[in-house]
């Protein structure tokens with residue numbers, strides 16, 4: 265049988281220790297053990313089946329999600345899972361649901377923006393799920409522009425309460441996940457008003473629904489905002505609309521870590537920067553970067569396995585056609601995505617460390633790294649989600665016609681993933697934040713304030729503005745120092761050029777708007793440098809296992825040279841490399857594809873995904889694609905009857921020409 269033999273033979277060709285690569289991918293032996301155990305637990309539980317998801321009506325789909333969420337919670341309690349194991353279980357259930365927002369945003373917001381007392385009051389309730397919360401920031405009229413939110417929270421000194429109100433239609437909360445049908449509570453972002461004075465946006469814990477009968481509390485209008493892109497996909501989530509009509513909450517339900525309102529109605533600022541009100545967004549953006557590597561690797565795993573099973577043209581002497589993975593065009597589309605999945609994994613790992621480091625500093629009242637953390641999380645969220653969304657679609661095309669079938673798993677993966685380019689900050693808006701940070705850094709060069717963190721390279725501005733790439737032969741592109749210098753010089757030169765163009769404007773804000781398309785490109789260049797440099801740093805660590813390091817080096821070089829090839833215009837126009845060096849990079853890339861080819865299947869096996877998680881007939885571990893595709897087709901409800909419903913009303917009259925006769 266084609267698939268079985270092909271994948272078994274591919275696996276036997278691997279030139280590295282797959283089990284050790286699994287550890288590298290997971291992050292540690294412990295993480296691998298946990299994710300392996302929990303993913304199998306989910307895969308073997310019939311309640312967590314997802315094969316009918318794309319065929320259910322919205323109501324049935326949603327109820328099924330509630331059933332799974334309740335079952336997941338039951339299993340977490342029964343098995344006494346740790347926080348880490350519980351998070352893995354929710355991940356492998358693989359169905360967007362209110363739980364994501366409760367654990368992923370509501371709880372972190374209270375932890376990050378609540379005082380000690382507020383945490384003591386609310387966190388135990390949230391941890392035991394006695395209340396379910398969501399994150400209600402975006403409104404009908406404003407999402408990106410957080411300072412433009414219109415919901416008001418007016419302090420009433422008579423009663424020691426805030427009055428939460430939606431003064432306009434556009435102030436209706438719109439989009440929060442989990443809000444539409446499930447959440448009992450929300451962190452609501454609104455304008456703090458004291459004595460008619462507007463003190464800007466702050467977070468407030470507001471109860472939305474009765475804990476007895478789940479009905480909305482007085483003054484609250486609430487519902488779901490309707491069907492979203494794709495079948496199944498993100499429609500398991502109850503993204504909601506919410507309006508307040510003078511709803512009163514006690515004063516101590518304003519999240520008061522950043523600023524406090526006293527009983528007398530005085531606003532007291534603590535020593536933490538006001539931007540901490542945006543702290544949950546930094547946290548979630550960091551999580552989204554790790555998640556990008558999961559979504560991309562999942563699509564790549566499906567496309568790689570299928571490309572080894574699928575054969576088209578080129579009859580060989582043994583009468584067998586060519587595996588499509590052997591076509592150079594297939595490799596040049598697929599392998600950069602494989603390399604990107606690994607690259608995003610490692611930059612995600614680093615970003616997690618950076619976030620933890622910033623948090624520890626914040627506890628010690630050191631706020632110096634917050635701007636860099638904001639820029640890195642914003643930029644990398646943007647870069648990785650855009651590349652992943654495009655990458656999933658490319659994987660669909662790599663699977664030819666069968667990729668368009670829901671049973672390939674790719675259409676639903678695409679539909680569920682693409683909003684990541686928008687939520688938690690529109691990707692262009694976030695890149696503009698990075699650009700601001702870069703322009704600020706460039707403007708401070710020579711002022712005595714040394715660039716830090718990921719902008720340290722900008723301290724070598726003179727060298728980077730003048731350096732010439734030393735590549736003379738294709739293999740020179742394999743040297744990490746050569747790659748790094750080219751990426752640093754490109755980023756430096758693009759940032760400096762943007763800053764110089766900006767300086768020509770009398771009004772900096774106007775200049776920023778005018779040049780924003782170029783500024784976005786400079787931000788992309790900086791973020792790609794971060795990804796490349798973190799991959800190179802990873803390779804400097806001790807990497808055990810036969811051949812593992814060699815494979816990762818090849819993937820790192822593929823990622824870097826693919827980006828170089830894709831953005832050749834930047835590298836050439838800034839004079840970082842010559843056309844000859846560009847063509848040597850291309851030659852090296854081709855050679856790297858050949859190096860990865862025999863290891864491709866093993867490299868996707870190292871993700872350690874179960875067939876349940878992949879939910880793809882094309883990506884099955886055993887490669888048994890054709891019989892299963894055939895089998896799946898017959899499961900479609902349209903095939904329940906041989907003659908379809910509607911035959912008599914709509915097909916028969918055409919065939920019998922009754923419709924034409926009626927018109928004549």
Ligand SMILES: CC/C=C\C/C=C\C/C=C\C/C=C\C/C=C\CCCC(=O)SCCNC(=O)CCNC(=O)[C@H](O)C(C)(C)COP(=O)(O)OP(=O)(O)OC[C@H]1O[C@@H](n2cnc3c(N)ncnc32)[C@H](O)[C@@H]1OP(=O)(O)O
Nearest residue numbers: 360364365368407408410539542551552555638687688689
């Ligand atoms: C299926 C699930 C898949 C993946 C998820 C995986 C894991 C996630 C885990 C859990 C989550 C669960 C599910 C996720 C699914 C969906 C969740 C989606 C949730 C949401 O979308 S919530 C809403 C998010 N909204 C936004 O992101 C809005 C975007 N806008 C902004 O962030 C800002 O307003 C802005 C950055 C655009 C602001 O621009 P501005 O110019 O107006 O600036 P300000 O005046 O406001 O600020 C000036 C000053 O402050 C600095 N700044 C800005 N932001 C921050 C920040 N976050 N931290 C620190 N500093 C910040 C800025 O740089 C300026 O500094 P300066 O020095 O004065 O220049």
Ligand SMILES: Cc1cc2nc3c(=O)[nH]c(=O)nc-3n(C[C@H](O)[C@H](O)[C@H](O)COP(=O)(O)OP(=O)(O)OC[C@H]3O[C@@H](n4cnc5c(N)ncnc54)[C@H](O)[C@@H]3O)c2cc1C
Nearest residue numbers: 399400401402406407408439440441683686687688689692
């Ligand atoms: C599936 C999903 C789940 C969500 N979940 C939540 C949630 O749980 N809680 C919550 O509060 N919100 C949630 N959101 C809302 C989400 O965070 C916002 O939609 C997002 O921040 C983008 O804001 P916007 O919709 O206002 O886009 P807009 O800002 O209106 O963007 C429209 C266009 O304008 C461009 N644009 C905007 N401003 C600028 C600028 N300054 N310069 C250049 N171009 C600009 C953008 O690039 C984009 O092309 C969710 C959204 C989705 C899709």
